[in-house]
Amino acid sequence: ERNRDPILNVLKQIISPDGLVNVLEIASGWGYHVTYFAKFFDNVKWQPTDGDQSCVNKINQKLASSNKNNSNISKPLAIDATTNHCVWFNGMYQRCHFDCILCINMTHISKWQATEGLFSGSNYYLKPNGSLVIYGPFIVYGDFIHKNNISFDKQLKSQTLEWGLRDVSQLNKVAEDNGMKLEKIFDMPANNKTLIYRKH
Structure with missing residues (x-):
């Protein structure tokens, strides 16, 4: 929860306030971020996911127990980023569906294959210029x-x-292989960064 407002400030610069915007979150954890961000974007439909079914269950519990209107948050799904992105949603979402894909605190505490899957999935599911x-x-x-x-x-x-901090140069190479390019790096509190990649 400590980093939610700095990330929110970045998202306000990235996410359009106009029209319906679809955002996919990979590695949502217990849903602290998505349930917080959703309050600030009336035009955004959020799709939380996590590779751990227990986290998916926690998000469901959090949404069910909330006294807030969570109509802009879809039912969380179990998605393992190391698997083939074509089967992530079993046909629920087609290619080029999402305007933005958000991933918080995953790349350093997961296999490198998860980061590769994040980029290949982004290439597949992001709209052009997403x-x-x-x-x-x-x-x-x-x-x-x-x-x-x-x-x-x-x-x-x-x-x-298999864990550890990833070098931006590593990510840039995977991004290029998947039709994306680093657009901006935001400095964040506690020596963290937010990287913005744009799909060609």
Whole structure:
């Protein structure tokens, strides 16, 4: 919850206030972000997802127990970003459906295949000129930004070598392979970044 307002401020610059906008969130966790953001965008239809069914259940519980109007939040779905994106929704959403895809704090605590899947899925499901918004700690062209990020990266790798901070240059390569290009990097609190990738 500590990072929700800084991310919200970025989204207000990215998401159009006009017309119906469809946003897919990958790795929604317990739904703290999507349920907060939804209050500020009346024209946005949010689709939360997570690879962990227990998180999907938590989002359902959160929506059911809320006394707020959650009509602009769709039923959460179980999506594993490491799987083939063509089967993510079993035909519920077709190619080029979403205007924006949002992913918060996933790339450093998941397999690299999940990041690759995030980009390939974005290429498939984003509309032309759609945006992929990724928040988290990153290495920026070889620079850890702060010594805390170095120790955090070591801590993650001590749990599993498949985890760790990703370098923006790595992400740019995967983006290019999937028809996207880095448009902007926002500086965020606590040595984090928000990366905006635009689909060609």
